[in-house]
Amino acid sequence: MRSVLSSRWAGLLLLAVVIALLPLALKNNFQFDIAVRIGFNAIVVIGLNLLIGYAGQISLGHAGFLGLAAYFSAITVTRYGWPPLVSLLAAAALVGLLAFIIARPVLRLKGHYLAMATLGLGIIISIVLNQEAGLTGGPDGMAVDAFTIGSFKLVKAREWYWLVGALLWLAVWLSLNLIDSPVGRALRAVHGSEVAAEVVGVDTTRYKVMVFVISAVFASVVGSLQAHYVAFISPQQAGFFQSVEWVIMVVLGGMASTYGAVIGAAILTALPQVLTALEDYEHMIFGLIMMLVMILLPKGIVPSLGALLRRVSSKAEGGK
């Protein structure tokens, strides 16, 4: 009980405090905007971390799910006047269903073959969004109406901050709960050795499919919200590089670490904003940082720092 209190609730409390106090440090709209974008990415990455970090299944196509939901919301709200919340839920249900249908054949694949299949799915979705210009506006993208709940209209980054902050906290809570449940243990068994897990009676396919659907729904909810927040969508948001970026966030923060996912998202969302000052050299430096971090901290930032802290504290105890 104590350990549950100290680890899970202390972390959640700390996260709540950080989310509540951060606005005091944010000076202008631009900084609020970055905070909101970090929140969006973090939610997707938390979902993806369940799939990659815990179930050990890579996906290079999750931006496709985000794109589908974003366009579904954009089209139904802007063209047909659906209430945004209804669109969001309908999109999540549809994307979840789609993920459920494709999960079985896709997750039968392993390693690089799985990477290729998810990558292919993502690219197919983004090309369709590009080509069906009558529906989606094609490569030029389309404008999206603001998010409303009843008569309340969310426009400013400051207002969005609280919604995204609350959702982020909820996502972390869900993820931690899931990991601590029998499902989480089953997932870790799948990651360790799928065959061994099956031998001891874990229905590996069912759990893999479940996490795949959960992570797709996370991406879908963010897709709908982000479309309203940015007020504009283009097929680029559903592109290959968005998917890759999220996988990088998972690995950078530390696989199988929910807070690592948040930290990875924060760093990689903020970094390009800092690097724009370098103009032409932006991409070179970005690529270089990615390589260096992966070479120096192959397990990701949070687990590596955790290991370092443990070493330091055990040394301190040994010295006493």
Place this chain on the structure above:
Amino acid sequence: MLGEFLQYLFSGLTSGAIYALVGLGFALIYNASHVINFAQGEFVMLGGMGTVFIAAAGVPLPLAGLLAVLMATVVGFALEKLAVEQTRNASVVTLIIITIGASIFVRGGAQVAFDKQFHTLPSFSGDTPINILGATVTPQSLWVLGITVVIVLLLQYFFTRTLLGKAILATSHNPMAARLVGINVNAILLMSFGLSAALGAVAGILITPITSTNYEVGIMLGLKGFCAAILGGLGSGFGAIAGGVILGVAEALGAGYISSEYKDVIAFVIILAALFFMPSGLFGKRGTDRV
């Protein structure tokens, strides 16, 4: 009718040959190191862009091409030495991200060193089309096909007849055993990266007169090459060539008869269909899991 079909077939074979060369690069590196090198497409870009800019500096075209291939090879060496070799025992995902980082780095570098414009090269031997049974084939297409065949034959010879080639094969089968019989595994890894970079660069030069090139051209070509390697079955050289040709021809036929807008989709639909029914590709080894 036949002419139309042949027309699509030739254009498919041409791009298929390019995919095959890029796919071979993937297979080479995968065999030696079990790394999927997502920077493979950047070697293609370096070949094309490098030749354009070296030639623009006044160097004769053949020499410029050679220098560009050398440049890509050096980048391949550097990638292996400075990044991949530093990460022993890293997970597959970590390695994938390192090569993606490398590709972003190289692309960013090309954007600075070259520019963001589209460039093209003159065809190797004029632009007078050749008429074959009602289909018109450009001489450059024949160059692409011819050089690809020559390269494949050379590689075949290299891997079956030379000591170095056999050492690479041995390393890919079992690095530990290869080391025990005195093969310098690190040198072999370096070789594989250099060789596959050179292959990519040659593909880049060959295709530039047909499709033109710019700093971002490596993204799609790299992905298609990955498709070819996966379709054929990872690690199988013959598979990568067959995968590339099948992909190129299917794409061209699909673009001709179904929809040219969805040309790029066709490759990925084929690969998905193939993977759903043959999870290890067409010629891949069917593995069993070890617990």
